[in-house]
Amino acid sequence: MSKLVIVRHGQSEWNKANIFTGWVDVDLTEEGVAEAKRAGELLKEYNFDEAFSSTLKRANRTLDIILKEIDQTNIPVTHSEKLNERMYGDLQGKNKDQAREEFGEEQVHIWRRSFDVPPPGGESLKDTLERVTPYFESVIEPELRKGKDILITAHGNSLRSLIMKLENIAPENIVSVEIPTGVPKVYELDENLKVLSSKFLK
Numbered sequence: 001m002s003k004l005v006i007v008r009h010g011q012s013e014w015n016k017a018n019i020f021t022g023w024v025d026v027d028l029t030e031e032g033v034a035e036a037k038r039a040g041e042l043l044k045e046y047n048f049d050e051a052f053s054s055t056l057k058r059a060n061r062t063l064d065i066i067l068k069e070i071d072q073t074n075i076p077v078t079h080s081e082k083l084n085e086r087m088y089g090d091l092q093g094k095n096k097d098q099a100r101e102e103f104g105e106e107q108v109h110i111w112r113r114s115f116d117v118p119p120p121g122g123e124s125l126k127d128t129l130e131r132v133t134p135y136f137e138s139v140i141e142p143e144l145r146k147g148k149d150i151l152i153t154a155h156g157n158s159l160r161s162l163i164m165k166l167e168n169i170a171p172e173n174i175v176s177v178e179i180p181t182g183v184p185k186v187y188e189l190d191e192n193l194k195v196l197s198s199k200f201l202k
């Protein structure tokens with residue numbers, strides 16, 4: 001049996017300002033740092049063999065803060081842009097409320113939460129899933145199959161892709177899945193990587 005823990009980064013400066021972020025490399029806010037510390041406190045009983053993160057600072061800092069908090073800064077850490085947030089294209093840098101005024105509530109909701117409609121110049125969730133899943137299967141799954149316990153810090157939409165895969169969620173049902181910032185979700189997996197249990201730690 002192995003454990004997989006996924007954590008969305010703590011609140012970022014652009015989460016706070018309600019701005020589409022995507023690949024823009026913004027930092028955590030003070031509250032985001034506090035959320036990451038709290039995630040660490042909740043993970044004190046866990047012993048990780050390895051950790052993975054994106055190449056974006058908000059996820060990397062979240063991981064660093066958690067590892068420091070649980071006193072496991074010596075484990076191997078791998079960074080990959082395959083785990084980066086969904087590329088939000090022309091929406092990056094735009095305030096989400098202003099985008100709703102400009103393009104309409106429904107269109108913005110479709111861009112944010114539909115499975116296969118990309119925002120202009122950006123990635124759909126499907127595009128994101130198509131880069132996250134092969135990476136997970138080729139790099140992270142082999143470690144889980146060895147019985148290793150793994151921590152991943154990443155982003156709202158890269159983690160929604162992963163959750164779709166792990167929980168076998170159909171494209172029409174992923175629309176309503178939201179991942180809070182800084183709250184660890186723990187999966188217990190059997191040797192075939194079937195999910196035995198999953199829960200958010202609070």
Ligand SMILES: O=C(O)[C@H](O)COP(=O)(O)O
Nearest residue numbers: 019020021022085112156
């Ligand atoms: O990139 C962003 O703006 C956020 O991290 C995720 O945004 P969303 O909830 O609009 O997909």
